[in-house]
Amino acid sequence: MKTSSSRPRTAAAVGRARRVTAAARVRFGGRLLGIALVGVVACLGQAAPAYADQFGQENGTSGAIPDSFPHLYCFSNTGSVWTTAFINAVDVQMRNLDEQTKYTDVRGKCTATTDVRFVLDPNLDARGSYHCTGHNGDGRCTTSVIRLNPTVLTTTHQRRKTACHEIGHSVGLAHGTASSFTDCMRSGFAPAGVQFERYNAHHVKHANSRVKTTS
Numbered sequence: 462m463k464t465s466s467s468r469p470r471t472a473a474a475v476g477r478a479r480r481v482t483a484a485a486r487v488r489f490g491g492r493l494l495g496i497a498l499v500g501v502v503a504c505l506g507q508a509a510p511a512y513a514d515q516f517g518q519e520n521g522t523s524g525a526i527p528d529s530f531p532h533l534y535c536f537s538n539t540g541s542v543w544t545t546a547f548i549n550a551v552d553v554q555m556r557n558l559d560e561q562t563k564y565t566d567v568r569g570k571c572t573a574t575t576d577v578r579f580v581l582d583p584n585l586d587a588r589g590s591y592h593c594t595g596h597n598g599d600g601r602c603t604t605s606v607i608r609l610n611p612t613v614l615t616t617t618h619q620r621r622k623t624a625c626h627e628i629g630h631s632v633g634l635a636h637g638t639a640s641s642f643t644d645c646m647r648s649g650f651a652p653a654g655v656q657f658e659r660y661n662a663h664h665v666k667h668a669n670s671r672v673k674t675t676s
């Protein structure tokens with residue numbers, strides 16, 4: 462009886478001791494993590510960009526640099542049946558380009574000089590596509606077409622992500638394929654998260670520079 466009654470006390474004491482030790486480890490780990498994060502931020506502040514990509518090369522991976530910062534766009538009704546959901550996605554993302562970069566979004570009727578003509582294409586062999594259809598003497602893009610696929614883009618997030626992605630090509634941005642790409646220039650499906658409906662700082666810098674580079 463003596464043995465059996467003393468064992469639980471011992472076990473409880475050991476349990477308490479373990480819990481205290483575990484709590485202490487968590488607190489200590491937290492301090493270590495804090496120190497590590499400060500170190501990472503400091504390093505990033507001094508280091509070169511974490512990745513190199515192409516910009517303005519117009520080579521299938523990256524889009525073309527447009528001729529000017531005013532970015533005129535329109536909704537083509539030729540062969541397209543536009544829904545409110547898609548018009549909203551395009552408007553929201555053109556406004557985002559306006560807010561994040563030096564580009565200004567100007568919506569109007571489609572003319573021969575509109576910078577970006579949007580087409581809704583249910584038969585497109587992709588989520589979306591971008592093509593520059595006209596260049597000036599400096600090789601800058603004067604007119605382009607963005608196609609969005611309503612068969613594939615069935616949620617607000619996917620519509621916005623792809624609109625953001627193709628609009629990004631229309632200002633010269635390149636594909637992001639590395640897992641470190643956490644903005645809308647990631648290729649293909651993107652998981653939930655508002656960062657996939659925006660441009661990261663690296664891409665904003667490229668867009669505003671309007672200079673071809675592979676940095």
Ligand SMILES: [Zn+2]
Pocket residue numbers: 512513514515516663667675676
């Ligand atoms: Zn780059």
Ligand SMILES: [Zn+2]
Pocket residue numbers: 626630636648
């Ligand atoms: Zn793309």
